[in-house]
Amino acid sequence: MMKLLCLITLVASAFVSTVSLRAHILYADDFSSADLSGYNASPSTGTADNGAQLVDVQALLPNSLSANAVRLYDLSSSAATSFTKDYSVIASTQLVQLFQFNVALSDDTSSAGVFSFRVANPGGNISSKYNCPFDVQLRMSNGTIYVYGATSAGYINKLNADGTLISVYTNSSTDTVVIENTVVIENTVVGGTLTLEANHFAVYAGGALLGIFEYLTNSSFVPANGIGLFGFTSASTSNGGDIMIDNIEVISIPETYALPAGIMEEALHLEAPYWQFQPAQRSHKLGETHALYALCLEAYLEQENGRTPYPRLVEIIHERFRSVMAGGNEPECQGGLGGWSHGPFAWSLAFARRTPQVWSAFSASDKAKADLLMEALAVAASFTLEDDNDYRVTAEGDRNTRKTWNPNHVEGYVGVALAAAWYFGVDELNARLVGFDFDPFVQDLSAAGFTNIVDCWTYTPATKVAFMQGGPFIGEDPTLDYGTGLGVRGNHFTYNGYELDQVWAIYLGLAERMFAHTAQTEHAVTGISGLYTHILETDAMGDFLISPYEGQDGMCMEFKSSNEVLNGSSFRSSLHYVFSGLMLNMTNAVGVWASGEWNANGSDISVLEAKMNVGMNDFFYKAEHGYLSFAMGESHEEDFFTVQETFSVWNFVSCWWACVSG
Known part of the structure; x- marks a missing residue:
């Protein structure tokens, strides 16, 4: 850092x-x-x-x-x-x-x-x-x-x-x-x-x-x-x-400011995030969520640097959380791709809890709602990611997720788990999960007005059974495999064999997976003769540009990945999919650092840092010059503008990378 x-x-x-x-x-x-x-x-x-x-x-x-x-x-x-x-x-x-x-x-x-x-x-x-x-x-x-x-x-x-x-x-x-x-x-x-x-x-x-x-x-x-x-x-x-x-x-x-003023100005211009539950859909306000993350991180860093966070900044943070927790605006707590926004939000709430000037501005009722919301997020994380669970559905029964899938499906709720452990403390979080009781908890959610979570968790009766008892998730189609596990109640949270206080080990696993490949610009699309990915801009000779990081270790996973077979090919190499994982990896990286866990064991991480530098800059180069991507059986011309149009958080993610790079 x-x-x-x-x-x-x-x-x-x-x-x-x-x-x-x-x-x-x-x-x-x-x-x-x-x-x-x-x-x-x-x-x-x-x-x-x-x-x-x-x-x-x-x-x-x-x-x-x-x-x-x-x-x-x-x-x-x-x-x-x-x-x-x-x-x-x-x-x-x-x-x-x-x-x-x-x-x-x-x-x-x-x-x-x-x-x-x-x-x-x-x-x-x-x-x-x-x-x-x-x-x-x-x-x-x-x-x-x-x-x-x-x-x-x-x-x-x-x-x-x-x-x-x-x-x-x-x-x-x-x-x-x-x-x-x-x-x-x-x-x-x-x-x-x-x-x-x-x-x-x-x-x-x-x-x-x-x-x-x-x-x-x-x-x-x-x-x-x-x-x-x-x-x-x-x-x-x-x-x-x-x-x-x-x-x-x-x-x-x-x-x-501790963070760049331009980032703070953008964060202050945006409104509070909000969510709306729809079965098998994800509701994201990514820009607004990263803006809240930035504001809460800023207040936390000011405190850590021996300064009192600005009262008006504290007031704005409080106003935005109150909006989220007003009822009907809260994250759905479903797991999976919901983590795109739920992960950064969980870190935001953890930063707020760990900043006394901010937390003291919360009323007793606000704090109780925040605790309830963070616990609900952690329940969804346990259901979808915990080592003893292999459920292949989100909380409402949507089969578009699995904990072994690519980073954009996984890293958001890994962030939720790490943030919740920092928010409550590992022992208290595990006590809450082990003692989780569905019916009274849902009653508390209803009393708080958290209708998105209630609607998500009660969409199918299979959710309660899986949360409380474990066993196979009984979905709508009996011919399909919805996964199985031990559930949430009584289940101590571990991830990839690590306790949640082994924060650096967990993040290290995410980073090594994210920055896994040797950099390569042009990939032949398997199953489709003559088609290959490449940078769109050309040099003076008319040849497609090649990444200056070609041949170096650290290219992002989703530049050489796969999905289901569509139009004769399962190959995937996509700016869009790279960014959808990177934005989560970077919010987790900054959260890990802020919580004091970055390289906590003091080991030599120069190789990891070199890979991250290659991976991020290779991605930025391809985004700057345009890239012919291939995903879900189709080619797409993508660049910075298409990524920003889809996600609207380029500046924030670039800032998070600047925070962790040298």
């Missing part, structure tokens, strides 16, 4: 952040769309004396602004003008932010009026500076900037009709941050270092640092809740003058 440790180093106890300013823009608008929708302007319709209007500012006066800008004007003392934007919820967890905008005075700079730039908590307002951490006043008379924080200061002739870039750095976190490359002149970074203590802000005008100030100490602003609203307002008791605003940007300082 090298890359993830490197990421954590960036946010060590001193919380030192080195950032690229323009890497993670939360919000930007140069008004080129000629549209002010999404802004809250008061008055809503500009009058002769007050308002906000989109103008071609260069037709009015020469300056550095773009063609379109917003004119804010308050030429009367009878009413105020305000112009605000409540931007994305992601901003509330970005506790270190940069606000930038260009401002140009009108030709009449003799006005004594003031427009203030202010920010507030998500859902807040800037009507009073005492709702805000600071008040940066853009005074018309003599182009003065006046800054109100815990102390105040004024600066003469910092604004003019040619346009001035204002930059305000904010630090709402509880740590000191050091930000490099901070001095910006006309949108060009010219170097410099800024150190901001907790609850402080810095103001630049035209690249010159005006000062570093403490937040207002008597405001209602809550730093831990972050900033989610910005805007400009004039005083209602005096004329606010006439200014032009353009090129607004809100930029996060990304290394306030």
Whole structure:
């Protein structure tokens, strides 16, 4: 585990952040769309004396602004003008932010009026500076900037009709941050270092640092809740003058996260996952599930690194779990391919349980539901994977699974078992499984509103019998083999001969199976003469490209695999099937590391790491350049875009790989 440790180093106890300013823009608008929708302007319709209007500012006066800008004007003392934007919820967890905008005075700079730039908590307002951490006043008379924080200061002739870039750095976190490359002149970074203590802000005008100030100490602003609203307002008791605003940007300082900020932004944008039971079907919200995994992992890593997870991040995690556990949204707990999303969800719940700041936000009822849900997931894992069970069905009796099948059928629920063992502890989990009692447990599920699980487990009476007594699963067709086993009740969970506290040994088996082959680009499709798999792009000579990893050990299993005979061939080599297993292997890998079990016996794993590197990069190369896959009796042209279209978690899985690679 090298890359993830490197990421954590960036946010060590001193919380030192080195950032690229323009890497993670939360919000930007140069008004080129000629549209002010999404802004809250008061008055809503500009009058002769007050308002906000989109103008071609260069037709009015020469300056550095773009063609379109917003004119804010308050030429009367009878009413105020305000112009605000409540931007994305992601901003509330970005506790270190940069606000930038260009401002140009009108030709009449003799006005004594003031427009203030202010920010507030998500859902807040800037009507009073005492709702805000600071008040940066853009005074018309003599182009003065006046800054109100815990102390105040004024600066003469910092604004003019040619346009001035204002930059305000904010630090709402509880740590000191050091930000490099901070001095910006006309949108060009010219170097410099800024150190901001907790609850402080810095103001630049035209690249010159005006000062570093403490937040207002008597405001209602809550730093831990972050900033989610910005805007400009004039005083209602005096004329606010006439200014032009353009090129607004809100930029996060990304290394306030342990995980890459881009991943966190994507995770925060998505909604809570949900499931719906349908017999013999799988209900997946893969992007939403991996997003929850990312948020819970982030909170856990922040805690492990000696930091208190951001309160708003904790709140978002709690909101998403409450949505999942509200009733009718929970995983079906069926086993098999359901593990595509159930595995990452189980790890998410385990991260939450192992993060006191998150777990303490759960009510007693929430915790009881979480325990019930994790146990139900573990029951499904025992039924489909435990060594003494060889059931060839999911919990509702669907025959499209077997524990000896390919990784996408298996690794999701191996992850469930490992996560559940970490969540409860191995002894408690085994006690729950050995003492499992179907009827009262289903009653508890019903009382919790977990209708997906109840519907799945009661779809056929054979499920109860198999769970409680073991023996053959009696399916709908008596001529078919549905498998047999000892069931769940009374059965101590082992997997491939290992106890669930032998986490590294279990994952090692998964990894060795996943990265099992010698890399090969072109495969003859057995049973179909003249057809072979290959990379779609060609070289300068017109020959199909060959993977640069050709001949090296570690190619993913599903590039040389099989399925049932269809159209004369059982051969399989497919980007789609490779990825469906890799996404599970990577969530398990990060879960194993996070739980402290990565290479727990301290053995030499350089050969495994080399194989994983070959396997992952061979896959990425084929996805980048396109691959003629063959699966289920048919050829398919596949690439990154087709994989992303199907699974929608490419960025997350790439991040998990970055976490475990070097």
